[in-house]
Amino acid sequence: MSNPATSENQLITRIIERDEEALSELYTQYGAHVFGVALYILKNNALAEEATQDTFLKVWDSAQRWDNQQGNLKTWILTISRFTAIDILRREHRHFTDPREAFEESMLRIIQPNPTQSAEWDNATLLKSLIAQLPEEQIQAIELAFFMGMSHQEVATQLGEPLGTVKSRIRNGLQSLRGLWLMATSDRK
CATH class of the missing domain: 1.10.1740.10 (RNA polymerase sigma factor, region 2, helix turn helix motif)
Structure with a gap:
């Protein structure tokens, strides 16, 4: 062998x-x-x-x-x-001009609404509602980076903000999102 x-x-x-x-x-x-x-x-x-x-x-x-x-x-x-x-x-x-439209499209592409995958669909719905609880500037940065697939530099250019500011918004938003997720899912266990 x-x-x-x-x-x-x-x-x-x-x-x-x-x-x-x-x-x-x-x-x-x-x-x-x-x-x-x-x-x-x-x-x-x-x-x-x-x-x-x-x-x-x-x-x-x-x-x-x-x-x-x-x-x-x-x-x-x-x-x-x-x-x-x-x-x-x-x-x-890149053809999307409205970040909200890109977010909706990405959610549908990432997790297909399928009755046999209701747990995944529930997670996607929960994630969307938790993201909506973040400050608007964090929502924008996270949506552009994770749902439109932009680099941090591209997000900074799109938003007209310094790169460091964008990185902070993404990091802080993800930390907040993680805390919200843990609180929301703790009763599932």
Whole structure:
């Protein structure tokens, strides 16, 4: 039986050497996992396929960066997949002009209203009501960062505020939200 780490090293070495067959083997081995991560984030088959393709192109272009001492190959590839899908999600959300509209859309995309998933829907409804209890400036910053997928710098630019102010609003808002969440869910246990 071969050592998985050795097999991963050999596969990456072949990809670094531009062996297309090795990339095909990698896709066969991890393609479904990559697609699954992308689909979970994007909730759209076409965008998930795009993210999957982009992920393997990134692996092809940056295979020399993988370090087996820092984690296994699957973890590295799925991390690339996650960030690629988030980048696509950010790109897709840029067409919204009203942050409230983006928030509503994101909530629907992240947690689909499905009667068989009532606990998830209840959590989404609870989260939305708790966010509404925060100060308006924290709501704006959190919605832009987490539901529109903007970076802190993009949020600062959008709001016309200094970066440090935006980071503080997000951090303070998340701390308050965590406290509200713990209080609201403590009776569920």
